[in-house]
Amino acid sequence: MKILKLLLLPYMAAVVAAAFLWPEPAKGFIGESSRIVFFHVPCAWTSSLAFVVAAAYSLAYLVKRNPWHDEVAHSAVKIGLLFGVLTLITGSLFASIMWGTWWNWDPRESSYLLLVFLYAAYLFLRAAVDDPERRARIAAAYALFAAVVMPFLVFVAPRVTASLHPQTVINPQGKILMDTPTRAVFFGALAGFSGLFLWLLSLDARATRASRLERAR
Amino acid sequence: MRRKTELSATPGRVDQAHGSVLDAVLAIALKDATAELRRRTAVVAVLFFAATALALVSFAIGPFGLPPDDRPPVQAALLWIILFFAAATGLPRAFAHEEETGTALALRKTLPAGRVLAGKALFNFVLFLAIAAVTVPGFAVLLEARAGSAAGLAATVLAGGYGLAVVSTFLSALSARAGQRHVLFVLIAFPLLSPLLLTAIQATLEALRGGFPGTPLRVLIAYDGAASCGAYLLASVAWEE
Amino acid sequence: MPSATTLTAENLSKSFSGPPLFRGLSLSIRGGVVGVAGRNGSGKTTLLKILAGLMRPSAGRVLVERDGRPIPDPDRRLAVGWSGPDLELYGELTAGENLLFFRRAAGRPERREDARRRLRDCGLDEEAFDRRVEEFSTGMRQRLRLAFATLFEPDLLLLDEPANGLDAEGRAVLAALVARTRERGAVVLASNDERDLAGADERVELGAGAGRKA
Numbered sequence: 001m002k003i004l005k006l007l008l009l010p011y012m013a014a015v016v017a018a019a020f021l022w023p024e025p026a027k028g029f030i031g032e033s034s035r036i037v038f039f040h041v042p043c044a045w046t047s048s049l050a051f052v053v054a055a056a057y058s059l060a061y062l063v064k065r066n067p068w069h070d071e072v073a074h075s076a077v078k079i080g081l082l083f084g085v086l087t088l089i090t091g092s093l094f095a096s097i098m099w100g101t102w103w104n105w106d107p108r109e110s111s112y113l114l115l116v117f118l119y120a121a122y123l124f125l126r127a128a129v130d131d132p133e134r135r136a137r138i139a140a141a142y143a144l145f146a147a148v149v150m151p152f153l154v155f156v157a158p159r160v161t162a163s164l165h166p167q168t169v170i171n172p173q174g175k176i177l178m179d180t181p182t183r184a185v186f187f188g189a190l191a192g193f194s195g196l197f198l199w200l201l202s203l204d205a206r207a208t209r210a211s212r213l214e215r216a217r
Numbered sequence: 218m219r220r221k222t223e224l225s226a227t228p229g230r231v232d233q234a235h236g237s238v239l240d241a242v243l244a245i246a247l248k249d250a251t252a253e254l255r256r257r258t259a260v261v262a263v264l265f266f267a268a269t270a271l272a273l274v275s276f277a278i279g280p281f282g283l284p285p286d287d288r289p290p291v292q293a294a295l296l297w298i299i300l301f302f303a304a305a306t307g308l309p310r311a312f313a314h315e316e317e318t319g320t321a322l323a324l325r326k327t328l329p330a331g332r333v334l335a336g337k338a339l340f341n342f343v344l345f346l347a348i349a350a351v352t353v354p355g356f357a358v359l360l361e362a363r364a365g366s367a368a369g370l371a372a373t374v375l376a377g378g379y380g381l382a383v384v385s386t387f388l389s390a391l392s393a394r395a396g397q398r399h400v401l402f403v404l405i406a407f408p409l410l411s412p413l414l415l416t417a418i419q420a421t422l423e424a425l426r427g428g429f430p431g432t433p434l435r436v437l438i439a440y441d442g443a444a445s446c447g448a449y450l451l452a453s454v455a456w457e458e
Numbered sequence: 459m460p461s462a463t464t465l466t467a468e469n470l471s472k473s474f475s476g477p478p479l480f481r482g483l484s485l486s487i488r489g490g491v492v493g494v495a496g497r498n499g500s501g502k503t504t505l506l507k508i509l510a511g512l513m514r515p516s517a518g519r520v521l522v523e524r525d526g527r528p529i530p531d532p533d534r535r536l537a538v539g540w541s542g543p544d545l546e547l548y549g550e551l552t553a554g555e556n557l558l559f560f561r562r563a564a565g566r567p568e569r570r571e572d573a574r575r576r577l578r579d580c581g582l583d584e585e586a587f588d589r590r591v592e593e594f595s596t597g598m599r600q601r602l603r604l605a606f607a608t609l610f611e612p613d614l615l616l617l618d619e620p621a622n623g624l625d626a627e628g629r630a631v632l633a634a635l636v637a638r639t640r641e642r643g644a645v646v647l648a649s650n651d652e653r654d655l656a657g658a659d660e661r662v663e664l665g666a667g668a669g670r671k672a
Binding site for chain 2: 567
Binding site: 114118120121124125128130134137145149152 | 384387391392394395396397398401404405407408409411412413416436439440443444446447448451454455457
């Protein structure tokens, strides 16, 4: 495990370098802006992953009532918020280059904004409850309820006919329309960001657990 | 299915009657309604809020003299914004009041959380309909909203209102004993209700323009179903000690 | 006489973000009167709430059984009666409406006459039935709490400070109620006041490391 953590830094450095140096910029995009896909999409993927992790660990907490599960869920939300905000920022940068505006009320954009709000709401809810057991339970209930209700956002978004958002990686033909260097860096970045997420998650959750155990002594 | 009715209390006899969910739901909704009618604080406050918001919106938008074709999107959005905030004012009292007055314990002792939640959601839905009964006609009059499809508008208000009531009641249970209750409620409600509100606005827009909003209504009903199941299943977690 | 309904607490402990109120507490309530003693803040109210199912323990579990088998929800809630100082009924409703509501909501509606009789049995006079609870005095409220505790004819009663605010007449009513329930089941009575615990068959002492004395 430790070796993976140590490799993460040079790996990510390589990914970042490759993102700027290896593949050619994609056609149909202004200047080098297509390179943002190596950062923007993995951030979006990671913040969505965080949601799944938070919901899963929230369920685990309700079943087992193990504080560690609550700590992981909490950390997942915090990191999900971080990557969600990064998604919005990178998306916004891209939009300003391509279309000259920072925000377009595109359904995909808006759904990520709502996801960020959801994470923030979860954190507010936690902050409003003092008793640790109640806080964990209420936060878990909120996370699971959100897991039930939020997917409808996915249905709301595509109902708008025209979307500015570039075609996603997985498209109707089921083929990945990227050349080899792009594909390599893209999936490399995806793996790297996932690794980054897991590492941050582990760090934050363990730190929270450590302070809880410290207080209990 | 007839359940055994215990008409006389015989000490020592343990009755095995199973209370049906409907008994509980109706009893709670009725109790909340009775208590509210006698107290009148929540209902009055909420209706006043809706009327005030309506007036403000009319004063603000009216003078702009939007061309008739441009009005529906604005009307649709404003309608649901007012409904959301009016609901946020009144619906969370469902559980908050019980906690404040200390009656929550008696309720929790007697009934499973799911039934309590269902009963209160029913009351909240009725409260929402009262708000809509003030707001929607108000829109028709003050903002000259014309519904091309009245049935579509009615269906949207019902389906959207139901979802709003269920989610608000659930979140009320969650936030009943938290700090900063009122602000907290709006913060935690907004992300969860956004899919509902956006869909309802879309449906209202289509109804105002004359078409029956079949697709958005299907989404609303699906949302309502999912929210109902989620709320019922998670009720005891949200409302345990 | 042994109760058909039994309550067993296994290894209960409870803490509220601090040192535990009690730890490893096990109880078997099968009959008679069990007195729970302890200073203010020693956890009597918390213990009774946990036994009543109103609170979750930090560790351990509570079993409510009839004839050896666990009673399923929602009947389990009604099989054990509880009253405590935190208990409040709906102020805007009359005493009668309160009782009738809880009975109806639990699927066990009863006639008005039966609800009236309940209030009488708890020492509340005729006109209390139609009076709003918000107008009740302290003593009346306490009597109403007792009416709530016995609302579903439970074999098991958990009474937390039941004599609070009661006059001599009220105490007599309480004693009669405890005696009646003890005949067919069990009563757990928590109090600061030694007078209330005088007739107990068993005692549980809380505070400074919970212990149990038979």
